[in-house]
Amino acid sequence: MNLARRVAYETLRAVHESDAYANLLLPREITLAGLDTADAGLATELTYGTLRLQGTYDAIIADAAGRATEDIDADVLDALRLGAHQLLSMRVATHAAVNETVDLVRDTAGKKATGFANAVLRRISERPLAEWLDRVESAARSDDERLGLRYAHPVWVIRAFRRALTAEGRADELEDLLAADNAAPGVTMTALPGLVDAPADAEATPYSPIGFRLAGGDPERLVRQASGRVRVQDEGSQLAALALTRAAPIRGGERWLDLCAAPGGKTAVLAAEALAGGAALEANELSPIRARLVRHSVSGVPLDVPVSEEDGRDRAGRGRYDRILVDAPCTGLGALRRRPEARWRKSPADVPALVDLQRELLTAAVDALAPGGIVAYVTCSPHLAETAAVVADVRRSRGDALEELDARAVLASISPREIDLPEPADGSGRAQLWPHRHGTDAMSITLLRRR
Incomplete structure (x- = not known):
């Protein structure tokens, strides 16, 4: 059996059995297995491709098996998912995909x-993906189920995305968004x-003035050589970090706080900006394990960044x-x-508890602002309950004590190129x-200033 397929399979099993995160587990499994570049690429495509399209593959497997996926043993089902991905979405010969999966x-x-x-x-293997899609979609009970x-x-998730796009007058972009997610x-x-500085031959990112993409080579090698910078x-x-640091000129002696800091990427950007502007930065992360990630992340910046391990509230x-x-902790739908x-x-059952936590964290942050201070409320989710609704609730509870800044204008002032950010229907x-x-x-980014 090909070792790359085994690595992908074991990663899938860990994701489904132990709630492991593929982006954290897979690189470690690839290293432990000693996979070369080609096999590492195969394991990565098998894992991520299968997870992205899992719902579609499950519908196809259920049709081909004549039984619901819930009635198929979990270890067999994950193997079938890998096989379906190879047969329908990769250039793998049918006999190889079938034989390797059966061996697995x-x-x-x-x-x-x-x-x-x-x-x-x-x-x-009797039908290409397009025919399978037509077949399983014919049994859909609604347009949203068909899209799903x-x-x-x-x-x-589709309905949450549609509502968020509709709030911008862009509901017609829904299928483009779903395709981009895959x-x-x-x-x-x-x-x-x-x-x-970025390497001389790197391509600058269109919107962030500190971002770049490599023309070639190993990104991790560059990270190691740069000692965390x-x-x-x-x-x-x-952009989320820069929106906070560049929303207003930095005055020497300012105090900053990254309240929910892990894994620390934004904290490092804040630290570099604080160093340049003469500000002090503190960070906080409830989980001790994740707090260690934050400390490692800022280790390349010559600034003392104390990291506490407390409930942000x-x-x-x-x-x-x-x-x-x-x-803020969120659904991660972005x-x-x-x-x-x-x-x-x-x-959907996860959303209310997250919204409560988000509201409490933002409220605590607002109350900790000095007069004239700014809080950036950021979620890696476009779900309106986690974004607009949370901000509206906090602003309502604090009355005239808060004013909202124009985050779109701030990003436009940062971006080297024009950035398409339509005004939401709520006028925020x-x-x-x-x-x-x-x-x-x-990413959703809101900026609030305490009067």
Whole structure:
């Protein structure tokens, strides 16, 4: 059996059995298996491609098997998903995809399951993906369910995306967004401002003035050589940090706080900006393990950044700050390109508790602002309950004590190129980034100033 397929399979099993994160586990498994560049690429495509399209493949497998996927043993089902991806979305010969997958089933589930797996895979191989899509979509009970099958998104996510796009008058972009979620994102990097420059042959990112893409070579090697002053970071994350630091001129002696700091990419950008502007930065992260990631992330910046490990709702009140970043825990629906399993792991039932936490964190941050201080409320989700509604609730509770800044204007002043950020229907200053429109994660950015 090909070792790359085994690595992909074991990663899928860990994702489904132990709620592992593929983006954290897969690189470690590739290293442990000693895969060369070609096999590492194969394992990556098998893992991420299968997870992205899992809902579609499950519908196809159920049709081919004549039974619901819930009635198929979990270890066999993950193997069938890998086989379906190879048969329908990769240039893998049918005999290789079928034989390798059947061997995988034999090794993991026993010989008894191989006949069933072989039969299902043979049926799947009889039609190309386009025909399978037409077939499974014909059983859809609504347009949203049809879109969910075609683009492998849960219906509740599709509806949340439609509402968010409609708020901008852009509902017609929905299918472009769903397609963008299923495309592997390119590697975007940042050079921490004032500390290091991007390589001379790198391509500058269109919107972030500190971002770049390599013309070639190994990004991780560059990260190691730069001692933490160059890092892999989505352009949207860069813009979220810069929106706070560049919303107003920095005055020497300002105090800043990154309230929910892990894994620390935005913290590092804040640290570099604080160093240049003569500000002090503190960071906080509840999880001790994730707090260590933050400390490592800022280690390349010659600035003392104390990292506390407290509940942000309690931590924020210990001081008065001129700028606070609240990069709140959220559904992560804006990063489905990078964490494809999130679309299957989250449910509408997760949203209310997250919204309560987001509201409490933002309220605590607002109360910790010094007069004239600014808080950036950021979520990697476009869900209106997590974005516009949270901000509206907090503003309502604080009356005239808060004013909203125009985050879209701030991003426009930062960006080297014109950036398409339509005004939301509610007339707020919120900026919403999108994978299909900007090539970034779907970051929502709101800026509030305390009067």
